[in-house]
Amino acid sequence: MTRPLLLAAAALAVALVPVVAGPYYATLMLPFFGYGLALLGLNLLFGYAGLLSFGHALFVALGAYVAAALTGRGVLAFEAILAAAAAAAALVALPTGALCVRYVKIYFGMLTLAFGMLFYSFLLKFYPLTGGDEGMPVRRPRLLGQAFADLDKIGFLTGPFYYYALALLALGTLLMWRVAHSPFGLCLRAGRENAVKAECVGVHVRRLRLAAFVLAAVFAAVGGALLVVPTGLADPLLAYWTHSGNLVFMVLLGGFAHFFGPLLGALVFILLQDQVMSLTPYWRVVFGTILAVVVLFFPRGLMGMLDPRGARA
Numbered sequence: 001m002t003r004p005l006l007l008a009a010a011a012l013a014v015a016l017v018p019v020v021a022g023p024y025y026a027t028l029m030l031p032f033f034g035y036g037l038a039l040l041g042l043n044l045l046f047g048y049a050g051l052l053s054f055g056h057a058l059f060v061a062l063g064a065y066v067a068a069a070l071t072g073r074g075v076l077a078f079e080a081i082l083a084a085a086a087a088a089a090a091l092v093a094l095p096t097g098a099l100c101v102r103y104v105k106i107y108f109g110m111l112t113l114a115f116g117m118l119f120y121s122f123l124l125k126f127y128p129l130t131g132g133d134e135g136m137p138v139r140r141p142r143l144l145g146q147a148f149a150d151l152d153k154i155g156f157l158t159g160p161f162y163y164y165a166l167a168l169l170a171l172g173t174l175l176m177w178r179v180a181h182s183p184f185g186l187c188l189r190a191g192r193e194n195a196v197k198a199e200c201v202g203v204h205v206r207r208l209r210l211a212a213f214v215l216a217a218v219f220a221a222v223g224g225a226l227l228v229v230p231t232g233l234a235d236p237l238l239a240y241w242t243h244s245g246n247l248v249f250m251v252l253l254g255g256f257a258h259f260f261g262p263l264l265g266a267l268v269f270i271l272l273q274d275q276v277m278s279l280t281p282y283w284r285v286v287f288g289t290i291l292a293v294v295v296l297f298f299p300r301g302l303m304g305m306l307d308p309r310g311a312r313a
Contacts, residue, residue: 007260014166018158026158027230032270033165034060034227039250039262040176041219047256048185049212050192051101054109055116056247059089059217061123061239063224068136068234078141078164078229082222089221090214097213101206104195116244123236135235138228157230165226172219173263179215180259188212249291255301264303 018026038060046052063085070081100111123130130136140147140156143164148156179185190198191205198205228234237243246269254265272290276283298305 011166011170015163018162023154023158026162027154028270028274030157030162030165030230031227032267033169034223034225035247035250035266035270036169036223036263037172037226038220038223038247039254039266040172041216041223042247043251043256043259043262044176044180044185044188044212044219045216046251047259047261048180048188048192049209051104051108051209051213052248053112053216054241054244054248055112055114056216056220057239057241057243058112058116058119059093059220060224060227060243060247061119061234061236062089062092062217063221064138064228064234064238065123065130065136066221067141067225067228068138071139071141072136076139076142076147077145078143078225081141082168082225085221085225086218089217093214093217094210097210097217101209101213113241113244116239117241120236120239120241123239130236131234133236135233138232138234140232141229161229168222168226172222176219177259184208184211249287252291253294253301255303257300258303261301261303264306265301268302 014029017029038056042053042056045056066085066088067081070084075081075084096112096115100108100115103111124132126132140153142148143160146160148160151159187198187203187205187208190201190203191208195205224238227238250265250269251262252265253269254263255261273283273287276286280286294301
């Protein structure tokens with residue numbers, strides 16, 4: 001079966017989850033849409049630019065808190081919320097990224113971790129503004145101008161919101177595919193392989209890395225806004241370093257050498273977490289073992305096992 005047919009079959013299967021699998025698995029899929037968008041951006045930064053961020057959850061939390069702040073003030077149009085989250089992420093990413101992309105390897109990772117923890121501390125300590133450790137409530141938004149007031153929460157989440165989030169992930173995937181396979185994406189890879197040679201042929205490596213950083217932040221913020229609608233709460237733990245670790249885990253699990261690897265990693269992570277957490281409270285031990293096995297024996301992740309010739313596809 002060709003790749004377009006496989007993708008169409010996968011999209012159809014996801015679209016049929018509310019009908020075939022029922023409300024529980026439909027609501028379980030909702031985090032996948034948010035994380036999928038965030039990981040598309042993170043993989044542009046890591047898989048294509050070669051920069052591993054340990055603080056990417058900062059932008060997921062930023063999008064979540066923008067959604068909470070706006071809905072709390074009566075702005076319920078979800079399109080406006082997404083635009084505001086993207087704009088806020090770009091504004092924050094420009095100065096932080098300008099500093100971070102001056103460095104590579106572990107230095108880049110530690111700087112992003114530092115910024116992420118600074119934002120977590122801000123969310124935790126500025127109680128009058130952020131709600132502190134209690135977080136901020138998120139009201140139900142309107143989708144395309146429709147409030148769907150006749151639906152209860154489950155009906156809203158497994159109906160209109162489910163397909164809205166699925167469409168948003170599909171559009172984000174298409175956009176990121178175009179970016180990754182454009183001359184911009186090619187130049188990012190050139191800078192990843194050899195920054196000095198890339199500069200010699202006219203590639204502005206640092207400028208391109210900053211652009212990738214900002215774009216990754218925008219995708220993460222949009223994903224964060226999606227994540228908090230089902231839970232109804234923007235929590236400071238969204239910015240904590242362990243959340244950033246989960247994002248990195250998903251990328252490695254799916255395979256950063258393949259464009260669709262992070263999406264597969266997010267899906268498997270969410271389904272596996274649900275099953276393991278129902279069996280043992282020590283689910284992080286199980287996940288750590290899985291990550292060690294993947295890194296040691298399957299360095300290209302699950303997608304590398306399924307599509308061994310599909311690197312950078």
